[in-house]
Amino acid sequence: MSALSYVSADNNSPWKTYLSQVERVLPYLGEVSRWADTLRHPKRALIVDIPLEMDDGSVRHFEGYRVQHNLSRGPGKGGVRYHPDVTLEEVMALSAWMTVKCAALNLPFGGAKGGIRVDPRELSLKELERLTRRYTSEIGTIIGPQQDIPAPDVGTNPQVMAWMMDTWSMNTGATSTGVVTGKPVHLGGSLGRVKATGRGVFVTGRVMALRIGLPLENCRIAIQGFGNVGSVAAGLFAEAGSLITAVQDHSATLYHPDGIDIPALTEWQRQNGSISGFKGATAVNHDAFWGYDYDILIPAALEGQITAERAGKLRCRLVLEGANGPTLPVADDILRERNITVVPDVICNAGGVTVSYFEWVQDFSSFFWSEDEINIRLDHIMEQALLAVWQKSQTLKVTLRTAAYAVACERILIARKERGIYP
Structure with a gap:
């Protein structure tokens, strides 16, 4: 039985979301769009x-x-x-x-x-x-x-x-050692891997905030999900002078208009397994998370969190997708109409796979880099990738997500075309 037989009828399912994103990029793929069905299977x-x-x-x-x-x-x-x-x-x-x-x-x-x-x-x-x-x-x-x-x-x-x-x-x-990445460092893992995804969210956020004229100093930020991605991103933005005014995980939603003490919250979460019970902020209703005034929203939990209803309520300038697929296609349209910039997951949270690539390379050579070298290489690759997508979005007059898919899908389909079909 084909894997596609397992696709649900729910139009908001992750696979349907992905297919919708592919459909949106097809008009920008030129002659390689002949191979586009490759992306659907x-x-x-x-x-x-x-x-x-x-x-x-x-x-x-x-x-x-x-x-x-x-x-x-x-x-x-x-x-x-x-x-x-x-x-x-x-x-x-x-x-x-x-x-x-x-x-x-x-x-x-x-x-x-x-x-x-x-x-x-x-x-x-x-x-x-x-x-x-x-x-x-x-x-x-x-x-x-x-x-x-x-x-x-x-x-x-x-x-x-x-x-x-x-x-x-x-x-x-x-x-x-090269069969997996994300291993312990003494078994061939890479320095910087644990924090890489959260760091990538920060790096892409810093670049895009500069592009839209949003200073990070005193910038109000909300973060959904406080695992490796959300907590690391929160710490880096706080170090840059931003105010993390709201944090949500599966157990609680915390709000403090003057900014939550992120090191204290991180330590509380480490000791207790969740943010519930933290005394340095006010516990509020989960739905209230989507209604406060922010400058930046970072969904760093699971897919499908920004629905059409939530997109209509958001009061922010920038969304940084720390999670995979957090924004439904219909919500994407609403955010575009409301001039809310979205840095898509395929760029924003790619820090983890980038340092995984570094780990894979290091395992093959049995030569390992310092954490400073890792971070310099990571920052450079992510900044250059985002700027290329930004330029594509300006040229095509499309969202960053469609531009990212245009850049990526063209590379994928050119490879498919040049390799041909065997036999």
Whole structure:
């Protein structure tokens, strides 16, 4: 059965959102649009059953996925998500966004993504290890340093990547650090990787704020999601003199008009696992988050958060998409009409995959860079990519998202055209 058979009828589903974004860019692709159907079909989708012996002796089964959307420009690249709401359709969309993201940054990768439908918080450490090792063995035939390189995503971390690397290495008979990225540093991981995505949000935000004449000093910022991406971005903007006036996660929404103490909130979250109960701000209703006055909004949680209704209520000048697919297409139109600039996910949150590329390169050469070198290279690549997209948007008179897709899809389809079809 084709992976496309699993697509839901919901027009706001992640895959439908991605397809809508592709449709919008087709008029700007010229002669390579002949190959555009390539973008609508994942190259390979694997569904695996993962039996797991629990600590109490019972056996449970979990469903896992690995999707390779497009490999025309290089091996697949994309994270592995452990979350109770993971579906094949979501993983397909995330893999497609990775294809576009890698091409927009001009990284030599295609797009891939993986996931298991599980709540990792309900598993012991040993159960999580057994789950990871079985999943890695099941998808092992399609991953590899030159085939498809997984990385951390929601619900996974460097320890999970270490288990994946070890399992694949044991099954192939030789240690291969380059099979995954986002590993612990002493196992071939890269300095700067943990903070890379949040840093990328800050770098692209700084560049775009300058373009639209928005000073970062005393700039009011709201952040949805306070994990690795949101917390790091919050810290960097606060250091630049911005006021983080609202923060929301799954547990609470906090508001302080004079700015929340981000180091204190980060420490509270580290100790308590969420921002709930933090005394340095007022806890407000979740829906209130979308109604305050901000200069910048950073959605850094899950996809589909900016709906048409929320887009109509937003009072900000700039949206920085720290999450993948946080803005629905209909909301995109409303934001454009309201002159709210959106830095799209495929550029804004690409810091993680960029430093993953650095890690992959370092593993092949067994020569590692300092964190300062990592950050300098990251900042340069992201700034240049965003400026190229900005220039394209000015030339075509389109949004940054459509411009990013125009740049990326042209690169993908030229590669498809030049490689041809075999046999």
